[in-house]
Amino acid sequence: MKLSYSGQEQVQAPPAAVWAFVQDPERVARCLPDVQEVVVHDQTHMDATVQVGVGMVRGKFKFKIEVLPDEAANRVNVKVQGGGLGSVVDLTAGANVVDNGNGTTTLDWTGDATMRGPVATVGGRLLDAQAQKLISKTFENMSAHVGASGSTLA
Secondary structure, rough: OOEEEEEEEOOOOOOOHHHHHHOOHHHOOOOOOEEEEEOOOOOOOEEEEEEEOOOOEEEEEEEEEEEEHHHOOOEEEEEEEEOOOOOEEEEEEEEEEEOOOOOOOOOOEEEEEEEEEEHHHOOOOHHHHHHHHHHHHHHHHHHHHHHHHHHHOO
16 A cells, blocks of 8 residues: 655744754654654664554554755655564655744655555555554654754754
8 A cells, every 4th residue: 555645844943953853863763653662773774663553453563764864955854664563664755844034944744655464454544544644743743842952952
């Protein structure tokens, strides 16, 4: 099953605070909803264990995450691979970092996911709604964390 999403998130912090945040892999991983554990391997690679529930399918998924900030292109890309409960998830997401010129930033994001296995068989609308919720919540969490830490950055 293939899924595609897009949206925007307003961050109450300047772009410099956003760039500082996305270059800290543990802080980025902590924005995943229901994250249980994060193991950082280096500046761009980490593993995360996340509690997942879609319909009657519930359990832990383990993901390998790569965060690729490109400040020169005003874009951050994220690759997520892994799964659990016999299911596999491949996700590629990215966000253009847009300076609003007033001390705030817009993240103009897109995400594409491919799912295989029992979780994918749960069905279209339920899985689609849950995936949209998880992606949106990740960017909301990021916005809240950057905004909170952005006020301490000069």
